[in-house]
Amino acid sequence: MNISRKTKFKLIIPILILTTFLLILKPTFKTSQKPHIHLHVQNHLQLAQSHCDGTLYPDLCIATLSTIPHLHKKSLTEILRYTISVTEAIVRTSTANVSGLESGNRHSLSRLQHNAVKDCLELLGDTTDQLETVLDETANQCGPTRNMTNCLTFLSAAMTNQYTCLDGFAIGSNRTIRQLIQTGIYNISHHVSNSLVMLKKIRGPRHCKHKHKTMSLPYDDLDDVNGLDRAGFPGWMKKKNRRLLQTATPPGNGTTTRVNLVVAKDGSGNFKTIGEAVAAAPNKSATQFVIYIKAGAYFENVEVDKKKTNIMFLGDGIGKTLIKAKNNVVDGYTTFRSATLAVVGAGFIAKGITVENYAGAAKHQAVALRSGSDLSAFYQCSFIGYQDTLYAHSLRQFYRECDIYGTVDFIFGNAAVVFQNCNLYAREPLSNQKNIYTAQGREDPNQNTGTSILNCKVAAAADLAANKTAYRTFLGRPWKEYSRTVFMLSNMEDVVDPAGWLEWEGDFALSTLYYGEYNNRGPGANTSGRVTWPGYRVINTTDASTFTVGNFILGGEWLTPSGIPYYLNLTSN
DSSP states (O other), X not given: OOOSOOOOOOOOOOHHHHHHHHHHHTHHHHOSSOHHHHHHHHHHHHHHHHHTTTOSOHHHHHHHHTTSTTGGGOOHHHHHHHHHHHHHHHHHHHHHHHHHXXXXXXXXXXXXXXXXXXXXXXXXXXXXXXXXXXXXXXXXXXXXXXXXXXXXXXXXXXXXXXXXHHHTTOSTTHHHHHHHHHHHHHHHHHHHHHHHHHHHHOOSOOOOSSOOOOOSSTTTTOSTTOXXXXXXXXXXXXGGGTTHHHHOOOSBTTBOOOOSEEEOTTSOSSBSSHHHHHHHSOTTOSSOEEEEEOSEEEESOEXXXXXXXXXXXXXXXXXXXXEEEOOOTTTTOOTGGGOSEEEOSTTOEEESOEEEEOSOGGGOBOOSEEXXXXXXXXXXXXXXXXXXXXEEOSSEEEEESOEEEESSSOEEESOEEEEESOEEEEOOOOTTOOEEEEEEOOOSTTOOOEEEEESOEEEEOHHHHTSGGGSOEEEEOOSSTTOEEEEESOEEOTTBOTTOBOOSSTXXXXXXXXXXXXXXXXXXXXXXXXXXXXXEEEOOHHHHHTTSHHHHSOGGGTTGGGTOOOOSSSSOO
């Protein structure tokens, strides 16, 4: 995670849009014989202002909507789709600009700069896919209501992508390169921000005479009105796969689990490396594809890209099946690119695996897991690192009975994520460092993202426990302006500092963040000495319920067929 604050830049309204608007106004100065033209333009502008009410970037919104012919005849859905189409055009332009950085400077770019360019191109590609998904989900008038959560999720991820791109250029001399692309990247983000507000204005049930078009990905049928079939499962999952994970235990000991591919270091499987097995897996699979990874340490960086949907990694257990690597920022990798295991393809599941980045504390940002996989779930896994261990980058994620080890900001990102019945272990950091469990990265108050930690153990790892008075350890700090994190019903050991939370820099985000604690227990849970920031609060049961599996990530619609145990509400009762 980039540890420097982003600089706020003044929005530059595209000259083309302004020119178009001025052309609309021009007839009012030609003649006084057509007052209705002036009235029409005035009404057009007032209507645009009305639609843009509540947006964070109203000038951009008004300038964009003012270019829509016959705006008064357009529905809110059509206006939203127009804005997204405009955004897509800017994404294409920005992609060309970023590509030009590499093609024109291939021999002069450092490894870090090359990786930052690679990150941006990947993230812009993901943004295009996510915007296209929103267009698919809003293809007719009933779409937005039925798929509100999906649309909010994909727009939130599209915005996150832009800031992740810029974060890669925020270190040292990279800032010079950042200047060349940031205007377009911010423009994309601001359009998406306005789209989030417009999406939330689309309310009320609509009755459709035909089923709307959806994309052929595993989350097609997930929407606000259940999207489940009569048996209670998503339509994409076949019956034989619905209870796969419950029976998915490593072969042997009398079990007869079906797996698709086997990875074994000793050559007894289909492949010796995990990367080879992932490459051999089908693209855009509509059913779970199980890769059984036998016990052993696999020293490789593994990537499950967006074409590899519904992949499952099944290991022999924590500490037995290990994926290990050491990419890090000091050695020229962006935080995004440093991950030992990076998963993007939707519907990813992992069970019984340890993922480690063993670069060490002195190498600073070094990610073990990065997940940008929508509807991804991790069960009985362990993630080990120091700074930035677990990068919950974007979209919807769930972690159950997992162990996470780290020092600085070791659970971070901007996903909508719930950690349930997990263990969070702070390790001994560098002598000049503090430990921080979380650094959540919500950039916009309309993003439906945040980190929810429910019924977890918040503790010190063995190395810190032996010397915990030498270091201060905090629950979280605000990486981005609207950072949102809650700890609920968790057991906090005395390693937690009485203040609970740490500033990022000065008073940045202290009024805009949302940090909550609810009925935690243990010596570290006493809130009497907590920070007094405007954005911190001890929350009640109603507010806490917002961040449960059932409400925050709609887990009841997609976790049930995985077979992973979970509970929808604050407790299992």
